Amino acid sequence: MAVILITGGARSGKSTRAEARARSFAGQPVYVATAEALDGEMQERIARHRARRGADWIEREVPLDLVPALLSTEGGGARLVDCLTLWLSNLMHAARDWERDVRELADTLPRLNSPVVLVTNEVGLGIVPDNALARSFRDAAGIMNQIIAGAADEVEFVVAGLPLKLK
Amino acid sequence: MAVILITGGARSGKSTRAEARARSFAGQPVYVATAEALDGEMQERIARHRARRGADWIEREVPLDLVPALLSTEGGGARLVDCLTLWLSNLMHAARDWERDVRELADTLPRLNSPVVLVTNEVGLGIVPDNALARSFRDAAGIMNQIIAGAADEVEFVVAGLPLKLK
Amino acid sequence: MAVILITGGARSGKSTRAEARARSFAGQPVYVATAEALDGEMQERIARHRARRGADWIEREVPLDLVPALLSTEGGGARLVDCLTLWLSNLMHAARDWERDVRELADTLPRLNSPVVLVTNEVGLGIVPDNALARSFRDAAGIMNQIIAGAADEVEFVVAGLPLKLK
Structure with a gap:
């Protein structure tokens, strides 16, 4: 199944691009949010993303244990993980061995039995x-991006809403 | 008429690239500076840009009201707007509804009746x-870049003086 | 002889890419480190890079005087300079006229009589x-990257371990 990594800077249009890629696969898509709605800034961002996506997604909040969530068989469509950078931050805050989790x-x-689209950030x-x-953190994020890009079938770098094919 | 957006990091060669693109059109080019010479660092930068461009440009300082400046019919050549990021900053300082202005x-x-080349920055x-x-600010800059890139015919991302075609 | 510039962000995979490019040339490669092992963080990074490269490189620490080091005839293979950004920082700390050194x-x-691969960073x-x-510093780094990219035969921008051809 296709593994697609979408990377880019803050507000570069990564999530919109990733949603379009995820919707291009048949079946009901699953939105795997690594964010937890801990503060107002984050709640507002989550609400805005949800409004844009529409109501036809299965939504799961998965701050730490991505692997079992991705292996679950619910929903027939693509999984969209938004985003790996926040997941990494959650792993580090939880004092997990992040490099082991990333590998x-x-x-x-x-x-995986479903296509997956993963969003990450360039922070370096x-x-x-x-x-x-x-x-x-920026070192860890760079290492994570290299590892996941190595495992992906396609990697896109989004700048000003426009995807640049890296792989 | 051609609408060209040139984006990139600080000192990536965006302005030099944008000037070359603007000069490639017939007629006297118009330099639309969004910077105001408020401090020494900025005055020095403005002077250096002017020395590089040469004296054959019409020059206008337009910190806020870009739309009427671009609609004006003076000069027969391309308009070069340098840069949108500073314009956004000016709009925010003036407490304008920046998203309305950007749209x-x-x-x-x-x-427009003239070609236009717009310079912006990646800050995210x-x-x-x-x-x-x-x-x-970096969120706003990312959103602005997506909106303007969507309206542009061509978008280039400049790294180390070298343009990468995004659109 | 080939002059190759590899640029990118922190932990983007620039050094690994540069090592692969340097090894692709015949002869024993020369590793020109601009870093000095002044603190623990740097010592650890140097040791990690050395472990990855293996023992078959000639190694030189050259914090400032890159030109004579590159003109030296030792080693039959490519020179790998890692990295120019640190070299620039060293020049500035030593109060050298960095722009003269860069030019x-x-x-x-x-x-040069040997191929050379240079690593630099995007910091802007x-x-x-x-x-x-x-x-x-970020202005100087951007100017340096433009100047060296202008002199290079090939320039690659590495994102998430994946090279994007700029020149």
Whole structure:
């Protein structure tokens, strides 16, 4: 089954692109949100994404355990994971061995019975952050993106709403 | 008439590329600067851009009202707007409804009687900024870039002085 | 001789890509590290890069004087310079005229007797940094990348481990 990774910067149109790719597959799509609605800024963003997608998606909140969620057989269509960067942040906050989780996900992706579209962020193209935690996070995000891109069949880099084919 | 959007990072060669594209059209080009020379750093940058362009451009400072400036019929050549990111910042400082202004610009672009080349910045590919104002700005910049890219005939992403065709 | 520039964000897979390009040329490759092992974070990164490369490289630490190091005739294979961004930072800390050094490097590259692969970073795609020093650095890095890309035969932009051809 197709494994598609969509990467890009903040508000680059990644989610819209990923939704279009997920809808292009037959069956009811499953929206796997890694965000938890912990604050107002996030609640507002989740509500806006939901309004755009429409009501015909199965929705699941999966902050940590992506692999079992992707292996579940509910819904006949593509799974859309939005987004891996937040998932990584959740793993780090939960003091999980994030690299092990990322590699487990990469190993699982080619074995899924449904197409999957994963959204991630590029966060390493600015100036080196002052604080060590932000540096660790951007390093981890870069490593994760390389690992998942290696396991994907297609990778797109979205800039200003326009996809650039990387793989 | 051609609508060309040139995007990229700081000092990526966007302005030089945009000037070359603007000069490729017949007639005297019009340089529409959204910057105001408010501090020394900005004055120096404006002077350097002017020295590079040469004296054969009509120059206009338009911090806010881009649409009437682009509709004006002076100069027979292309309009070069440098840059939209600063324009957005000016709109936000002036407490304007920036999204309305951006959509009005997008609606106007296909109706112009002159070719137009617009420069913008990618600001969303670094780590999430600590302060909420910076986060709002990068969100707005990403949304603006998607809207204007949607209205453009051509979009280029400049990296290290080299254009990558997005559209 | 081939001059190849590899650019990208933090942990985008630039070094791995550059090593593969350098190994594709005949002869023993020379690794020109611009990093000095001044702190633990850097020592750890250097050790990790060395473990990945393997033992068959000649290794040189060259924080400042890249041109004579590249003109040296030791080793029969490609030179890999990792990375220019750190070199620029070293030049600025040493209060050197960095733009002169960068232009001298660009002038030297086409005259080398060995292929050379240079790694650099994109640092200008985030929000404008608060402090003036960081702004100066990202401006300098962008200017350097344009100058070196102009002198290169090939330029690749690496995202999530995947190269995008710019030139």
